[in-house]
Amino acid sequence: MNRSVSTYSLRLRAYSPVFALVVILSACATRPPELSEAATAHLPRQVELTSTPFHPQDEYQCGPAALATVLQSSGAEVSPESLVPEVFLPGRKGSLAVELIAATRTHDRLAYPLDPTPLAILEEIAAGRPVLVMQNVALKIAPTWHFAVVIGYDLDARTFVLRSGTVERLVMSERGFLRTWDLADRWAIVVLEPGQLPANPDLHRYMTAAAELEATGRLDAAVLAYEKAHEHWPTSAWPALGVANVSYAQHKWAAAEEGYRTALAIDPSNVVANNNLAELLLERGCLTEARTHAKRASEEAIGTPLEEAANATVKKIEQRPDKADTTCDSR
Amino acid sequence: MHALGVESAQIDARLAALTDSELNQLAQDIESAPAGGILEVIGVVFIVLLILEAVGVIDIFKKFP
Numbered sequence: 001m002n003r004s005v006s007t008y009s010l011r012l013r014a015y016s017p018v019f020a021l022v023v024i025l026s027a028c029a030t031r032p033p034e035l036s037e038a039a040t041a042h043l044p045r046q047v048e049l050t051s052t053p054f055h056p057q058d059e060y061q062c063g064p065a066a067l068a069t070v071l072q073s074s075g076a077e078v079s080p081e082s083l084v085p086e087v088f089l090p091g092r093k094g095s096l097a098v099e100l101i102a103a104t105r106t107h108d109r110l111a112y113p114l115d116p117t118p119l120a121i122l123e124e125i126a127a128g129r130p131v132l133v134m135q136n137v138a139l140k141i142a143p144t145w146h147f148a149v150v151i152g153y154d155l156d157a158r159t160f161v162l163r164s165g166t167v168e169r170l171v172m173s174e175r176g177f178l179r180t181w182d183l184a185d186r187w188a189i190v191v192l193e194p195g196q197l198p199a200n201p202d203l204h205r206y207m208t209a210a211a212e213l214e215a216t217g218r219l220d221a222a223v224l225a226y227e228k229a230h231e232h233w234p235t236s237a238w239p240a241l242g243v244a245n246v247s248y249a250q251h252k253w254a255a256a257e258e259g260y261r262t263a264l265a266i267d268p269s270n271v272v273a274n275n276n277l278a279e280l281l282l283e284r285g286c287l288t289e290a291r292t293h294a295k296r297a298s299e300e301a302i303g304t305p306l307e308e309a310a311n312a313t314v315k316k317i318e319q320r321p322d323k324a325d326t327t328c329d330s331r
Numbered sequence: 332m333h334a335l336g337v338e339s340a341q342i343d344a345r346l347a348a349l350t351d352s353e354l355n356q357l358a359q360d361i362e363s364a365p366a367g368g369i370l371e372v373i374g375v376v377f378i379v380l381l382i383l384e385a386v387g388v389i390d391i392f393k394k395f396p
Contacts, residue, residue, distance in 0.1 A: 094366030099345065099348075102349050134365065165369070184365065
């Protein structure tokens with residue numbers, strides 16, 4: 001293909017204005033290695049999520065408009081107007097990324113930050129999910145920030161398709177898009193229904209997002225995310241621990257106990273699971289087993305920030321007036 | 332948030348939606364963090380970039396070796 005392009009250029013050399021145009025066009029076509037043939041071999045050549053809703057933005061309100069687009073695509077019932085009071089900062093004439101993520105959680109969706117590579121965007125779109133991106137559409141020294149939704153790509157034409165501002169179908173050159181995205185530190189998220197995994201899931205990042213759902217009180221959504229994580233990463237104790245902790249917070253004692261036991265079956269040395277199970281067993285009056293887990297927790301916690309809490313649990317059990325077990329079935 | 336024009340009734344709900352570390356982050360840079368908001372000017376900007384490139388002010392479009 002390169003050879004035919006250069007032969008073509010040679011023939012056109014006499015026509016200097018045309019030649020100059022060819023040079024500009026081909027100069028725009030250098031491609032980042034992340035999008036090489038080999039790197040994208042597993043993806044369809046073109047995808048466009050044409051059924052993605054479109055909300056032309058009002059003045060300065062690309063944040064609510066773009067967020068409504070991705071939230072609706074994940075099945076949430078929102079509108080740009082309903083999101084304005086949740087994310088728009090009139091004094092900044094815009095919205096902050098951190099508040100878009102917070103509002104995603106408010107609607108019981110998990111905001112998963114993508115790897116900062118164009119390939120990550122392509123993989124999500126190929127999986128059917130539009131990607132919310134931040135762009136700097138001006139210069140590094142004089143930034144103009146913008147939120148848009150990538151809904152398609154064409155690897156042969158080297159273009160990205162976006163729902164952007166007041167344009168329903170903005171086709172940007174690969175280079176043009178990547179430049180604006182680079183200048184916004186390649187910020188990109190996908191909005192997942194709880195229990196849905198991204199195309200290329202990372203345990204730590206997914207669990208962080210799930211824990212943020214839990215921390216902001218979206219407990220049912222958090223449990224669904226933890227359960228999915230447990231299914232996908234069966235060798236990590238943390239997802240089962242997440243399920244257990246939420247169940248504990250919801251006073252679902254049996255589910256909590258089961259979760260802690262599952263976590264300990266994966267990692268018998270887990271401090272949090274041992275300690276919390278000990279607390280649960282103490283409340284049930286199962287002192288012998290509570291003592292065993294509390295001791296294990298305090299041994300494993302030596303030198304960690306959890307040491308004090310683990311020792312406190314051991315002490316609490318020892319201070320209990322009745323030192324014998326009451327009825328302890330293996331629930 | 333109040334100073335930036337958010338209605339009092341909304342402020343509590345917005346703060347409650349943030350995690351502790353997000354709250355810290357927001358407290359530090361609510362005035363300076365990138366706020367996405369503009370209307371569509373991508374076409375204009377791209378043309379400006381092309382012109383700047385053509386007259387040699389900037390060099391963002393790499394040439395073939």
